[in-house]
Amino acid sequence: MSILDDLRQHKILLSDGAWGTFLQAKGIEPGECPELWNITHRTEVLNIASSYLEAGCDIIETNSFGGSRFKLAQYGLSDRVFELNETSALISREAAGKNKYVAGSVGPTGKMLLMGDVTEYELYDAFGNQAAALEKGGADIIIIETMSDLDEASIAVKAAREYTKCTVILTMTFSKTLKGEYRTMMGATPEEMVVEMKNAGAHIIGSNCGNGIEEMIGIVKIIRNIDKDIPVMIQANAGVPELVDGKTVFRESPQMMASFVPELIKAGVNIIGGCCGTTPEHIREIGKALGR
Ligand SMILES: [Zn+2]
Secondary structure, X not given: OOHHHHHHOOOOEEEOOOOHHHHHHOOOOOOOOHHHHHHHXXXXXXXXXXXXXXXXXXXXXXXXXXXOHHHHHOOOOHHHHHHHHHHHHHHHHHHHOOOOXXXXXXXXXXXXXXXXOOOHHHHHHHHHHHHHHHHHOOOOEEEEEEEOOHHHHHHHHHHXXXXXXXXXXXXXXXXXXXXXXXXXXXXXXXXXXXXXXXXXXXXXXXXXXXXXXXXXXXXXXHHHHHOOOOOEEEEEOOOOOEEEOOEEEOOOOHHHHXXXXXXXXXXXXXXXXXXXXXXXXXXXXXXXXXXX
């Protein structure tokens, strides 16, 4: 059964939480390539996936957020796109078994179309190859996340649709402006996301990162105002990051995050998980709030 069938039965699904901050907790140092850990620290990566599955998630992501050739080039690894992405999906699939969904994570390339850093075709080709490797390793979903540029996001969605048979999720990162509007770093609104990402072929849309769970309620309402049907996914941070003694901390406890779940459901969410600072304990509490 595909995740879309699952969602059509009016179920609310639970995704995993943070990977980046979890890798840091496992000892990854600044300057290390997270995706190389799929080879050099396979056990630790597998352990992250297993921890979230034990917490009850239905969807587990992969350690491939920076797995595009542009991101890997920063570490001199651009010739290992296929291997590193395929392995990330093999690891999450190993942890998930057959009955859970594996969502291959695809993040921004860091290249700006607007600045002429890169051509549309180069982006399309890079996203397509990454997605294909994730599918080969066992992903049934491609999740394109933390996007802020509509054009880059739309190219990524089209490439994932055309290079794979996977369900495609697209989430963007918004923050609230002084005027009280939600905008991405590149100025995109949730309304624009809905229209453009549906056009590009995204099956599921939503928002991740940037906000704690309370702010996400407003984003879901905006999406639902203009689209009653498209499944919506939310992965909130464990609150807004704060700098304490040179360390980034996320203060929202699992219980605090879980307390907003009923309102998020009322607003019309379909998939809930976590982003930066969330842990298996956060996912377990959110699961309880979903009646698990
Ligand atoms: Zn995040």
